[in-house]
Amino acid sequence: MEKTCTVMLPLTMNSSEKPQTVCIFGTGDFGRSLGFKMFQCGYSVIFGSRNSRMSSLLHSGAEVFSYSEAAQKSDIIFIAIHREHYEFLRELTEDLNGKILVDVSNNPKINQYPESNAEYLAQLVQGAYVVKAFNTISAWALQSGALDASRQVFVCGNDSKAKQRVMDIVCALGLTPLDRGSLKAATEIENYPLQLFPMWRFPFYLSAALCLFFFIYCVVRDIIYPYVIENKDSTFRLAVSIPNRVFPITALTLLALVYLPGVIAAILQLYQGTKYRRFPDWLDHWMLCRKQLGLVALGFAFLHAIYTLVIPIRYYVRWRMRNTTLTKVITKEDDPFFTSTAWHSDSYLSVGILGFFLFVLLGITSLPSVSNMMNWREFRFIQSKLGYLTLILCTAHALLYGGKRFLSPSILRWYLPSAYVLALIIPCTVLVIKFILIMPCINNPLKRIRRGWERDSKSSESALNGKSDI
């Protein structure tokens, strides 16, 4: 669960105290916005600039000096300048000695330089304490106050006192500081705003691949097969029928893939007899993007629910109903009511609706504002226990929908079973393995491993004991 770490610090300055003076190098977009925000929050702001004339763009009360003069007036300096222009700071080494320099810079490309901008700044001005911060907050957001995106400010630096000073300022501006450790973390912090939804990439590509596969599969079975065998044009199915197969199948498969890494992890832990060995990278990454996988699955389930709503108003469905009724009337054929069929239809629909309800509940509890109100046990109860219940209900929905036809040879077309049969493979596998894992004879050793017990250390211990006995 991703919880934000909020460092609790006093937000306001004591009004009887003299306002703290901060210095900003650079009167560009970011420098001006940061200066304005700090001014609003009670700081006294001075700017260092190549041109020490007061600009009309700066807030009233701001003072502008040459870089060298400004540096002498404050012990904390924000460097709101692009990295390529840092070189002149070398000449100010004396003025900047012992000062805290806050590097706010970003680069246009990931890993553009061998070292991070903050480390480069630390090399240029050796006697200063460099802290990386604020690069994830945009100038526009600072100025407009509309911090719609993240309020998190990643901070890193080698000097803890300097870092704390910067974090105090972050808090005073109403933002959330996140301590990322030493200046070595600057590369990662600088790459962060350049990444485009990194945790969503795997779920996105996976769902696109699944959709494409099932789409082609359904086109072959439901459009090409009737055309080749009966010369029937079923292309109209491309609009609703096939999407309403592909989307729920993708949703169910993705939901199962949310719970698959958990069982693989449990099997690995049992096999290795310890929880202290790292999972392989692919499994680690998979575990970390389960939330995103789950939310993409929820999106597809929503599409299925909406497509299902329109079934009764479809021309094809109404035509078939009219046609069946007319045929029955003409042939004077009886149309008996089968309670078992009614049960079958109602039960798969009801199980689907309940599954969908729990699915939505999982989605709601993944909202930070909701998950922040829950403790760890409550969150795990919903995500893990109710999550499995969701998987059981959705799998049962598809199984019941298949009903008796499920594996009958008559539904094979060119030896291909219905798409939902394929869709059931992963969910059923996950549920069967989970069922085996929760059996006491397997669950108990697993629980012990998770509490820190190690099989190897015990066997090596007993081997040692054996040796000492000899």
Ligand SMILES: Cc1cc2nc3c(=O)[nH]c(=O)nc-3n(C[C@H](O)[C@H](O)[C@H](O)COP(=O)(O)OP(=O)(O)OC[C@H]3O[C@@H](n4cnc5c(N)ncnc54)[C@H](O)[C@@H]3O)c2cc1C
């Ligand atoms: C709509 C939707 C929304 C979701 N939202 C969220 C969300 O907001 N946040 C979220 O985290 N997930 C979310 N998920 C994903 C999923 O529900 C959770 O990850 C859930 O907790 C998985 O349960 P589990 O029982 O499989 O795994 P877990 O119980 O988490 O773990 C499975 C196994 O891995 C082991 N394990 C896990 N981590 C470690 C570790 N670090 N070291 C050693 N062993 C470890 C456990 O001991 C256990 O054996 C969402 C899913 C859906 C469908």
Ligand SMILES: NC(=O)C1=CN([C@@H]2O[C@H](COP(=O)(O)OP(=O)(O)OC[C@H]3O[C@@H](n4cnc5c(N)ncnc54)[C@H](OP(=O)(O)O)[C@@H]3O)[C@@H](O)[C@H]2O)C=CC1
């Ligand atoms: N804009 C944004 O939303 C964000 C910007 N940042 C970072 O903040 C820093 C400043 O960005 P931004 O304000 O947008 O950029 P601007 O181009 O608007 O401002 C850069 C400032 O650097 C100063 N400067 C010093 N030396 C030179 C030089 N040789 N040539 C040109 N300018 C020089 C100038 O100030 P003067 O004329 O007073 O000397 C100039 O105004 C960058 O490192 C950027 O990555 C980080 C997060 C968001």
Ligand code: HEM
């Ligand atoms: C509001 C809740 C739901 C309703 C009313 C509902 C209804 C239906 C209906 C009517 C069908 C048959 C479609 C057809 O005949 O073409 C169907 C099929 C199916 N549903 Fe649902 N469903 C719901 C939720 C879900 C959820 C949450 C999942 C799983 C994530 C799911 C997975 C499936 C699958 C896999 C099929 C088989 C698709 C096929 O091959 O045709 N459903 N559902």
Ligand SMILES: [Fe+3]
């Ligand atoms: Fe989480």
